[in-house]
Amino acid sequence: MLAQCAATTLLLSALAQLQPPEHDEQTRAAIELESRVIAARLGIPSGQADLTVHVSPSDTRQWRMWFLGDKLRMEQLGGKGVGPRKIVRADGKIYHRSYGIGVDGEVKRGSAEVHPDDWEGTMIFDLRRLGLIKAPAGVLHSVEKDLALGNPQRARSTIESAELDGRPVRLIITEGIGGKNTLKTWIDEERGPSLLRVENHIVLNGKQFLDSVTSELALVDGTWFPERVTFARSVDGRALPPQVTELTNIRLNQPIDEGLFTLGSVGIDPGERVNVTPAASQTPPVWDGANLVTEREWYSRPESPLETPPQLAADAQRPIRWTLIAMNVAAAIVCLAIVVVRGRRSGGAPPAPSRES
Secondary structure, three states, X not given: OHHHHHHHHHHHHOOOOOOOOOOOHHHHHHHHHHHHHHHHHHOOOEEEEEEEEEEEOOEEXXXXXXXXXXXXXXXXEEEOOEOOEEEEEEOOEEEEEEEEEOOOOOEEEEEEEEEEOOOOOOOOOOHHHOOOEOOOHHHHHHXXXXXXXXXXXXXXXXXXXXXXXXXXXXXXXXXXXXXXXXXXXXEEOOOOOEEEEEEEEEEEOOEEEEEEEEEEEEEEOOEEEEEEEEEEEEEOOEEOOOEEEEEEEEEEOOOOOHHHHOHHHHOOOOOOEOEEOOOOOOOOOEEOOXXXXXXXXXXXXXXXXXXXXXXXXXXXXXXXXXXXXXXHHHHHHHHHHHHHHHHHHHHOOOOOOOOOO
């Protein structure tokens, strides 16, 4: 279900294909308010939280997430048929350590990996974007840049005063280019400003979709932040099970150890091979406790184990073996030459034919 939801969400995101007309005053005011919401949320310098993601009634996942500037860390603590993971996105790389679940249910350690920042196999996303994207938490990594706010690709917007759950809000109604979708956003200017709810009405392939994301806010360390986010979807009026994300142990604007955002922080033992893509060589590099080094560099270190791996030992012996073979061949040639020369000297000239009297 999660994969189908992700595919549909990607399709729903690809609407704006034409350049928008010059915006009127209300549209410009709406974009300005939306930009303030984005700045307030994405401007939070640091934070962490535990997330419980109810993907479906039978599938609940637990994540622990951190962010420090543009550095991100995510630990997937488990879920239905899903092993733990440790993922870091920093310095243009994604560091990934996975753990599989065997048939006996035992957690087994997987490989340590390094990927480019745009690797599609990751689940990590910026926690600050939760509630700002028209998608459930389980697919935010694939549509992370598709914010529900601030997109200038629109036909027009209107902005008006409204009420949501008893609170005064600003309601922005936006028509998409081509008239195929209508986006409604409810913004609380007093708390943040923050996005409380977004609805996306769209017609796609003859079907009517209504997606909504609703955020319940809490004041954490002086900043308003979601503590519960609910994604709901209906297709032609038929509601699908909602996906709810609950946040606990939220901390914002607090110091965070930068060591959480390094390759070593995903749990790599010194001497362990690390799979790097794109690969620089056929042999994966080795983690020496601080850096990635070649296997030969690792085993040539004074503090490395005395026992040399068989392949490296064979590589080391290969030049010596060929040298010995060459020396033996040369010695054999010299001996053969000596035998030939001595044979010629001792035998002398062939005997002359005898004369008959």
